[in-house]
Amino acid sequence: MSNEATLHSQDLAHHGHVEHGHGNGHDGHDHHHEETFISKYVFSMDHKMIAKQFLITGIIWAIIGAFFSVLFRLQLGYPEATFPWLESILGHWAEGGRITAEAYYALVTMHGTILVFFVLTAGLSGTFSNLLIPLQVGARDMASPFMNMLSYWFFFLASVIMMSSLFVQTGPASGGWTAYPPLSALGDASIGSKIGMDLWLISMAIFVVSSLLGSLNYISTILNMRTKGMSMTRLPLTIWAFFFTAVLGVLSFPVLLSGFVLLLFDRHADTSFYLSEIFIQGKALAHEGGSAILYQHLFWFLGHPEVYIIILPAMGMVSEILAVNSRKPIFGYLAMVGSLFAICILAFLVWAHHMFVTGLNPFLGAFFVLLTLLIAVPSAIKVFNWLTTIWRGNIRFTPASLFSIGFVSTFISGGLTGIWLGNSAIDIHLHDTYFVIAHFHIVMGVSAFFGMFAGIYHWFPKMYGRYMNQTLGFIHFWITLVGAYLIFWPMHYEGMAGMPRRYFDYSTWASFNQFEGLNQFISFVVIIVFATQLLFVFNFFYSIFKGRKLTTPNPWNATSLEWTTPINPGHGNWPGEIPEVHRWAYDYSKDGKDFIPQTVPVSPDESNH
């Protein structure tokens, strides 16, 4: 199909009725028609609006998920204290002002679920893939704007169900975000294994549908809808990252879905897929022949690629932002693409390193150790390329570039501990301790959040035509960076001392009493960092309405295509023809010019890059 035909069919799709051709598919401008509030803000098919929907839903989820961590950190830091206000918001879940053990487990479980899936998957990839793919490849919209809209609304439905599970009488799921059976398979196992677990599974199944619809669109758009001249090697690294993220999602989420289907049958149809030889309250169950480890295989076949689904978009955005703000081309473009590809492949081959101590054959473990440690190679390539990109660059310290540099920092310090944990022998000591918590929060949680913040600060002008407040951005960055290290660094020591994760109260163990003060300190910092995030949320919403207005369409003097659109692009992105691309996205400080946009033809006396 030619570009014209592609644009044509896409343009028709904008209008929702494919059978009546307009004959003029070239020009998004010609088709301006009155949009109602519903079609513009609610059931929007404009990728930019859908991106904002994902972002704002993600922000709401992030506040809830982070607030949950504040609540359970209160318990961990001040196990003896009572907070009467807790009882007024949580009712009998915090009788006498101290959260109950059941509530604690529910909070931990929902904190993980919300942040991993609803914030750092949908909120991160959903936002920026939607916003940037059509803008940076030079397309009027996603391949299928309708499916794109469905993707958001399935996510919304999943959100509503997950949210409602917080309010059922027996509480939400509380068996950990991984939902391992038998705890998740037997309703009698705990109160969190009752209806809350069902709602969790249904919500996650719908989430998988949303992710699939989104990812299919991202892949097809990147492959099929690039503008003239936009070869694959001229794509900004953001697009490559979103592409591999989508590939990971398309191939790994269905396996999780299968795992959940079997789990639902175990819960409600008396099957024994994951259950065998189980006693509950002293009574033997009839279930025979199942395997709880089967679930873990199915879960982690998604679960591990999932951490790359979270981190790859952040990597892509950081690459772009560092190049723009160092006024230098990205160092080792092809190595960056190659390492993304390598990570994408290895992501599928390492899942069992989450299962070293669950009864996996130790000989099998050895292969997973090797493959896991191999990931250090592409990760290191990326880190060195980021460092060499900013090396001797003319660095502009905007909040976006600071958060990008912060990303590189946390990715290194969190990644190094991954080498420890990827070793099955050391894992015997470190598994299920605070060392693991520290590792994945720094390398995945904090890093991905830094990438997301960097992306928001950097592309906010494209989203809303205004800047975010820089001073608030700097305050946000420094407190978050220092706070994140203060929170998670000490956890390494707790973990090495053997302090297990997921315990409600450590005060009864003499060996962990030494950490009483440290736990209090961590909880104290958590509250400060949480408050700082609220400052960011304020900055975000305030700037939408009152931020400084853009006066130029290209505020950062960047080369990529999204800055060639008007300050407030309409549906269709470019008022006239889609620009043709003549060069890669990283011509900074070349031949004495600060930057050369991708749309500028190569002049004959230009040096090669």
Next chain:
Amino acid sequence: MDNAVTAKKKWWNGGYSPFSVSYGKLMMWYFLISDAFTFGALLISYGTQRFMAEAWPDPNVVFHSFPFMGHTNLPLVFVSLMTFILIMSSVTMVLAVHAGKYMDRQGVTKWLVLTIVGGLMFLGCQAWEWTHLHEVGAWWGRNPFPNADGSAAISTNFTDFFFTITGFHGLHVTSGVILNIIVLINVLKGTYEHRGHYEMVEKVGLYWHFVDLVWVFVFTCFYLL
């Protein structure tokens, strides 16, 4: 459409689809890969559980009935018929797509109707088989079949997996039939005639063939092995 392509055309340089296919067909292919992983996960789960089990029922004994034949021992005859019907419906689907290429609306209608009939017959057969198995006491969580070595079943894994996976496949056939019916209605309304091509028939055709292909694996895993 620039199907007349010179050898020198740079397919990956943007401006057109590198595979010369529409985004819709591309998405269908990627969706099928994704769905293959869903079935793959289910079948591999089945494989591991079965591999770990000490004994397993003999499919020749379990699946030996045929409608209206009473207690005659006809191992795997009925499922062979089902499989034949489904594969024939793939053949008619190919013919529908072929007719679509030549903008032959009547041909598309005829072959699509036959495909839908084939799909419905397959679903009917499956409904009969499930009913029959249910009558002899099999269901999720209930396994009345002794193992091939004569020992009594201690696990319900055999029936659990059988009903879950064939059910999941049946759900796909059902959605395939529904998609085919929607496309048939559009064919009758002349939507594709107006649009100038029958690509939609091709897309549902891809899905239909995929569902057929999955059945070959399901059939092999549950009835032959």
